[in-house]
Amino acid sequence: MTEQKYILKNQESFELKHIFECGQCFRWNENEDGSYTGVIKQGVIRVEKKENEIIFEGILDGEIQEIIEQYFDLKRNYDKIKMQLSNIDKYLKNSIEYGEGIRILNQDLWETIISFIISANNNIPRIKGIIERLSRKYGRKVVWRQKEYYIFPTSEELKDASIDDFRSLGLGFRDKRVYETTRMILEKKVDLEKLHTETDTIKVREKLLILSGVGPKVADCILLFSTLKRFDVFPVDVWVRRVMNELYIKNEDETKVSKNEIMKLAKEKFGDLEGIAQQYLFYWKREA
């Protein structure tokens, strides 16, 4: 691991708050000076935005520029995407203005799978706490600037953890799901390497659904927020149901709006960019 620094200049569509508070990640925390520090597979990174500069520094396995470009999806043209989506209607235009600096991260697939299994019927502070404790107990320790950080444990590092071990970390009823999914991945019942080479989103989704604790919503989050990076999915949770009903469906009782109806509408309206449209709408509804 080496300490490294990288500066990005004149980068459009990059706001720390928008990126880290739109619900896609759980291991980035704001510092007192407004910068953020996060733990990813390759190490620890601190990000700061100063005028037209974005400064990355940290201790990493691998070359920092390469890691940043991949993780923050820097090769993708978000201006073009936002333009296309803004033309669809005023609601989308408005929510994009609100979260104009969002980028959809390329997070480690294994970590994203376990994190979103933990997210089921849970709230964000608690999800973050569970993931932190899990990493502290089983993950690799990294010390940077006199502070300790813990990398998210690999499947190998969770090999000997029991259901009760997970329960004692506060996972609740998700203990069995994390345990079983870890086994299935270790045994390559679902081969994560192969998922990356499969082109058909429907097929990748089917494979993810085999995993314990992975239903339609969690599968879609994994497809969108991990290195699988599919935008032709539309995770429907309570917030998305709320915002879609409020803007388009206008049912008196939002709980009566079916998930299929929402997903069908999203595909019609947003097409193959529905995943990223979901993030702008989600962020706007939760923050505004």
Add this chain to the structure above:
DNA sequence: ACCCAGGGTCGTC
């Protein structure tokens, strides 16, 4: 004190 909801999934009917 009490209730409710939170980026849902699973088992059962």
Add this chain to the structure above:
DNA sequence: GACGACCCTGGG
């Protein structure tokens, strides 16, 4: 296909 159960925690 619908329906309730499920750990736990923070907020009203």
